[in-house]
Amino acid sequence: MALRNVLQFIILGLLDQQPLTGYELTKAFDSDIGEFWSANHSQIYPQLRRLEQSGQITHQEEVSGEKLARKRYTVTTDGRAALNDWLSAETEPTVGGRDEFAVKMYFIKSPDDPRLAHMLAAQLGFHEQKLAHLKIQMTRKFPNGQNNNDYGHYLVLDHAIRRETAYCEWLRSANSKK
Amino acid sequence: MALRNVLQFIILGLLDQQPLTGYELTKAFDSDIGEFWSANHSQIYPQLRRLEQSGQITHQEEVSGEKLARKRYTVTTDGRAALNDWLSAETEPTVGGRDEFAVKMYFIKSPDDPRLAHMLAAQLGFHEQKLAHLKIQMTRKFPNGQNNNDYGHYLVLDHAIRRETAYCEWLRSANSKK
DNA sequence: CTAAATCATGTATTTAATTACATGTATAAA
DNA sequence: TTTATACATGTAATTAAATACATGATTTAG
Structure with a gap:
């Protein structure tokens, strides 16, 4: 293709x-x-x-x-x-969506690696900030959950919020497993 | 840069x-x-x-x-x-990670669009299958949550599972909002 | 035995994407 | 008034990535 x-x-x-x-x-x-x-x-x-x-x-x-x-x-x-x-047309899902941080994590062999805590904390900072920004956007653009004439816009915002939420949860859980 | x-x-x-x-x-x-x-x-x-x-x-x-x-x-x-x-080194998070399906959704203006249900169902099929596959990998590679000498591998698998779980939840929720 | 699948390594071509180069206007703030 | 920021549009050069081209050996299943 x-x-x-x-x-x-x-x-x-x-x-x-x-x-x-x-x-x-x-x-x-x-x-x-x-x-x-x-x-x-x-x-x-x-x-x-x-x-x-x-x-x-x-x-x-x-x-x-x-x-x-x-x-x-x-x-x-x-x-x-x-x-x-x-x-x-059918949409085949994006494979191998690139995430440099996730790849770095792949090379951290032990939960006791001295670099791990700082790496996770820094990345969590980024994604928490992004999540907060997305939530503000959502309340600003769709107060009271109104989304009749702009459903797509609502959907992608919701998608991004869910994605960032899951990302933050992963980072927190990775840190607490030590 | x-x-x-x-x-x-x-x-x-x-x-x-x-x-x-x-x-x-x-x-x-x-x-x-x-x-x-x-x-x-x-x-x-x-x-x-x-x-x-x-x-x-x-x-x-x-x-x-x-x-x-x-x-x-x-x-x-x-x-x-x-x-x-x-x-x-500091890792700046990947921005604009590409997702063609999400972009398509952005252009669906109404929850009553006749194409919507099929698009969501097809995509959900893909991601449910992927999620199932990832879960099998997890139990195969880390039975009983054992991950001492290969923490990074465990982390990225966990990350992928969380990502796909969130993706499926988004697709289901998008469908039920109609 | 033979055909298919997998192993194994490379190059060439094309397309996509980033960064840098290049130029100029309009507006808002100091 | 002048300076910074935003508006506005393009091209050039570089790098990354995907697909196609190219060749051959080994193993496994039928």
Whole structure:
């Protein structure tokens, strides 16, 4: 199977919600969706060009201030069809999702390793902070559990919270087993 | 920050446990460690060459049968030092760990989307199977919770089980919210 | 005996992704 | 007013990773 190029579909999906500029698309990967996919602007701008060349998106120029131009992209009918094909296709689960810390743990042979406690504590700090941030996002964006017109957004936030919760629990349990 | 090239350290870590061939290293990524890092043989063989050129590993030839030669690699003092440096260094958590299914979910706007139930069910099947497999591994490798001389191996298995458990719970909860 | 599966090692090509390079505008704060 | 930050868009160079190409030996099952 050829490499998937998932990025193109994510761009289509985001543009299907509302027309966006390259800059706004780049920012989208810093929040929400960034928990499960990341992309740099140096990937996004060339991909936009390719999507436009293949007729899946179009853009209109906008000018803010004197002369700062930006391109606001919109999905075409073709693009929307490609997006729906992708959404409807079977998704084989990501294997070997990379986690450098977990790999390091694999090489800690004994629960008495003098490095272990500090490693676990440092990593727990990171993930507790992330979890706290995600929970704030959740209450801010979905107060009273309201999620009718934005179910997907709620789902991925919930997913990220569960993931970080499990991660923290693992780190705490690893520390107490000593 | 330059790209990390974590693979080199994983190879050093595996060889530090016991001398291995390229083929055996490749197989190591199909089990255990494969839950948190993956690599093809086409990455591993060139990396072994580079590690040997920089004096971090050495090899001796072995022959099985008539003429099938294989190279069994061993870590040098330099290599062991590099491994320990890596283990002791701070690990920034992996951000944007990729999950194509989660991204798809982000684009499902309504809990009443007709595709949702099937998507969740299919994905749950995958992850339940994986979880079952991991649990079998755990009881096979660590009966009675014995994990004294191989704590790291136990930790990553536990980690993978917790991750898959949380994933399944998320999928079930996403389905019942409809 | 023979065919399939596994062992064993490499290279080449392509695609994906990161980092660095490059340039300029607009706005908000000091 | 000037300076820092954010807005805005691109390309170039490098590194990582996946897939495909390539070859051959050994073992195991039928």
